[in-house]
Amino acid sequence: MAEGSDVNMTGAPSERECVVLANGHDNVAPDSEERAAKRLKVDGPAKLAGSNAIEEPVNVPAKPKENSVVENTMPAERLRDAPANEDDVKRPDVIDSRDRRNGDAPIKKEYLIDVSASKNSSEAVDDDEAEGRGGNANGVPRQDDRDAGGKARGKKDKRSKGQNTDRTFGKFDDALPLCNSRAFYPEFSPRECKYGDRCKLCHDLRKYLKEGRRDDVETFGGKCPVFEQYGSCPSGWKCRFVKSHMQEVEREDGRKELVLTNNNNNKLAEKAKADGTAEENGESGEQKHEPGNDEPEERRLGIVNVVPMAHKIELNRRRTNFTKADQYIKWTNHEAELGNEFHHRKKGQSTEGIDDLRARFVDPPFKPSEKRRLYFGPETPTLAPLTTQGNLPFRRLCVELGCEVTYSEMALSMQLLQGSKADWTLMKAHESEVSPPKFSPGKAFVFDTYNNAKDLKFGAQISGNQPWMVTKVADVLNRFCPHLRLIDLNCGCPIDMVFKSGGGSALLESQAKMERMIRGMNVMSGEIPITAKIRTGVKNNRPTATQLLGRLAFGAREHRERLGAPGCAAVTLHGRSREQRYTKRADWGYIGECAALVKSYNTQKDALTDTVAEPDASTLPNAKDGRMYFLGNGDCYSHVDYFDNINKAHVDSVMIGRGALIKPWIFEEIEKGQFLDKSSSERLGYVERFVRYGLEAWGSDELGIGFTRRFLLEWLSFAHRYVPIGLLEYLPPSLNDRPPAYRGRDELETLMASTNYKDWIKITEMFLGPVHPGFQFIPKHKSNSYEAEG
Ligand SMILES: Cc1cc2nc3c(=O)[nH]c(=O)nc-3n(C[C@H](O)[C@H](O)[C@H](O)COP(=O)(O)O)c2cc1C
Ligand SMILES: [Zn+2]
Ligand SMILES: [Zn+2]
Structure with a gap:
């Protein structure tokens, strides 16, 4: 698929080593039954809710030493060498679920409910639909304006299959609002x-x-x-x-x-x-x-990162001073025009003509500042940017559970520049996100000048479709938000609203524009590094990531020497195309190829710095020895997947989206290197924490309670998909498996697995009291919105 790659990453389950269900044997037998026999079977139901030992791992033979997870070896490695648990070795029918994938979660018989008479098992969920958040790209406000009472009404977007686009949440304010x-x-x-x-x-x-x-x-x-x-x-x-x-x-x-x-x-x-x-x-x-x-x-x-109202008003009235950004944008536009002429020059144009054209290029008015260094390694599992879902209370919970890097929900550049409260709200972070990420030197490449004490967890993600726009946004983010690790440009968003305007994944096919965007952002963001999140491509059969990576690492061939690299400090690749839906698995083979490519680029850069042809240091992404970090993303659902991805695809770190929404303790599993069978009461404890954090972030007034409830419901629309691992016949679980109808080990567990949103509302009422009379909740997925039957 990719040129210049020598990595052989098949990603096929049959060729994978069994990492966690380790019993001391290597996974060599070709026959899957035989191989399966070497693996371990999951024990019976884990302890019931309410017992103390709820965190006891299910069938993990060797318990990692306390706190030794990242300092010594990586959990997966350690587990692979772990001595066999005697009990487990005796079992003859030991199976790794990856050999048996058929799309259904392998729930033990005793928990299954016979639903032949009623419609009950969950439909396939199209998670793509969850990425949008209502409203449109042209400045029409969205409904989730967390500081404006949810009163804004977005224009109706085109109805798309499976998604409830016209979602309202009712009006939840006091009857007689107090001044x-x-x-x-x-x-x-x-x-x-x-x-x-x-x-x-x-x-x-x-x-x-x-x-x-x-x-x-x-x-x-x-x-x-x-x-x-x-x-x-x-x-x-x-x-x-x-x-x-x-x-x-x-x-x-x-x-x-x-x-x-x-x-x-x-x-x-x-x-x-x-x-x-x-x-x-x-x-x-x-x-x-x-x-x-x-x-x-x-x-x-x-x-x-609470931006004072005065700044937003200034932006809205176009009174913000953009002198410097404007100067740069002028240069960019000139550059783009010349680039155009250069590309469309007549065949057979004289060399003088070309030289004339060349001479008209001028140097940019200024160069990027020295950037703060980044670090991504195996010990920094990363929470994906998640529209609506990746809100501050949720990220705070994830950080508590071991997440080391977080991103804001995607903010729209145009909205930020217009001072939109809703979008500036997305830049707020919890103070726990401002602490440095975990760092164990020796795990991955690290810059000599990396200063962990100055690093933080929280980065902003923006989308935009024009270089001038994102350049200005990088400028104001740098000026108004003191706590940003990085600014990530969204080049993967699949939703029509963003794609059709030329932003998000549309940028994958406008690479010159994307390069100008990164350059502009890098110039105006002060010391904040710029990163990009991409997909494999727009079309399934036309992956463009490999080509794009070269461009992000070095810049287009024609201005490499003159301008140096664009300044992209890290790239995250979601291993799917825009066209592809979540039903197909992310292509970790391709991610592996891309990781190898980035590695080779980094080596080239090292070589460059040793030669006379050394480029101007200040133009490289991370200054002199500029290199890019590379993260993979897609389908990670446990520490098994996580370390598999790191060890096989050789990415610096893995970004986790839905896996964290369904079970935020995935970060704890990664840290401990073991499966955690959380009881229903423990899971309800996380709901309670979310509620507390929601009330702190959004207020404990009617409005704040309304938002907390709404975003809790959004989260529950993912969290209910968790199938407790004690109920599973085989491990590891797969993110894409759908469970047949089942009952939990106790009533609460059954309730928390309900696919009916009315049950989710009940859960919110446990902590937030009865819903407001006008409250409505329509889940994003139509598949979740059917009524209770009987
Ligand atoms: C509800 C939802 C919202 C998302 N919002 C964003 C977003 O704002 N920006 C972005 O770059 N990706 C977004 N994504 C994509 C995720 O960041 C991630 O790339 C994708 O879910 C694949 O990772 P996963 O398999 O671990 O979920 C979103 C995905 C979901 C499910
Ligand atoms: Zn008043
Ligand atoms: Zn109070």
Whole structure:
């Protein structure tokens, strides 16, 4: 398939080594039954929910030493050499599920439900449909504006098969919304409302509390989880747990005043100071005005990259200063025109003519700054950028479970440049994402000047269809978001809205444009490195990744010498074409070929730096010894897949999408090198954590609860697909297997496997109370939206 590759990666299951179901034997027998006999069978049902040893691995013969996972050998390697577990060796019928793939999850008989009479087993799910998030590319707002109350309505997109495109979530706000000039202050000393008489919101606190809102939520023992955590609650009076952090105090004149309890003014004050939103007059009434801005989103704790409203307004009014970017863009445009002429020059044009043309090329007005170095290795499993799903609370959960690198949801360049709140919201990260990723030197290539202490986990992903657009976006991201590891250009998005506008995967076939985009971003992003996420190609039978990689590594032949490399510090390849749907497996053979190619490029670059032909150091992606990191992506669903991919395809690291959505503890499995059979109660514990993180990020008011519920439901639309491994006949499980109808080991496990979204709503109500009367949830996949039968 690919030119210049000498790697033989078949990826065929029959030729794979069995990595984790290790029993000390190598997997050599040609006959699959015989080979299977050397493998281990999964034990009976794991411990039931509620037992303590829920994390006990299912049938992992050798337990890795505590904390030795990355420091010593990689788990997969260690497990391969692990001594056989006696019990397991005795079993004759030992099978690796990869020998038996037929698309159905191999659920043990005792858990199957006979559904011959009713429609119940899950339909194939087209995960491509999940990538969109409503709205369109032309600036029409989307419905998931997490800071605008979900009130925006996107224009109806063309209906596509299997997807509920016209999704609404109802309106979830207070009946009588309280004005922010009242929301955070004691009853007798509110702020003056900026909007005066024009303000339609409620200014009477008692009225609001009495008739303007629903009753407090009774979950979490009625105690505000945010207040419990931080000693203050940024939702103020609007909090649906406000009873737990308010009181009525009697003043000297006998008047009774409602005040908010605040055990921790300091944290908010510190944040306000750090954000530059601290008040100047320092007015401090007896019950203290909380310092900070009246924008609720700017008050929340533990969240970074919160871009002040003023910046967004400036962008929207086109008052942001883009002098430098404009200068560069002018040069790019000139360059593009000349490039065009050069390409379309008449055959047989005289050499003088060509030289004339050449002479008209001018150097760019400036060069990229020195970039912060990146690192990707086996110890940095990476969460994929995931529209809607990869929201801040979900990423925070993944990081807690061992994820080392995270990406924002894809933001649209045009929207960012227009100051769209919804898209700037996507740049926010949790402070846990700002800590350095794990780093064990010796695992993968590392730059001499890599500084792990300066590195962080969170990167931004943007899409765009024009070089000027993404160049400006890189500029503002660099100026407005202090905590970005990298800026990734989406060159893989398959959805029509993006593709038809020339962005996302359309860029795979506009390589000159893509190169200009990367160059422009790299020039304007300051010290933030630029990366790209690509697919194998647009069409199935026309893979373009190999060609593209050369271009990203060195730039087009014609300007290589003059301009140097475009400055792409890492590439992630999703091993599917745009055309291909998720039903086919990602092509890890092709990913392996591409990894080998990148490796050879890196060697060439090393050679280049040793010769007189050394290119201008400042133009290389990672300066002088510029090299690209290379990540593979597609279908990773356990540590087995993860280390298989790393060991066989020789990628630096693996990016994980749906696997993490279905079981976020995949990162823990990778860290520990073993399967984890999580009980239903433990899984519900993750749901609870998500809820807490949601309330912290979006607020514990009606709106924040609505968003938390909505995004929890989105997550559950993936999480319910998890089949507990204790229920499986064989391991490893496959991401693409569909389970027949089955029951869990307890009621909760059965509930959590329900494909009916009404059951998912029940799960949200366990933590968030009854849904708002106007609340609606229509799952993205039609296959999930059928009603309960009987
Ligand atoms: C719900 C969903 C949303 C996605 N959103 C994005 C996105 O915003 N940007 C992107 O580059 N890829 C996106 N993808 C693609 C994933 O990043 C990833 O490439 C793909 O899911 C394959 O990896 P997997 O097999 O591990 O899921 C999305 C995929 C899904 C399922
Ligand atoms: Zn007002
Ligand atoms: Zn609260």
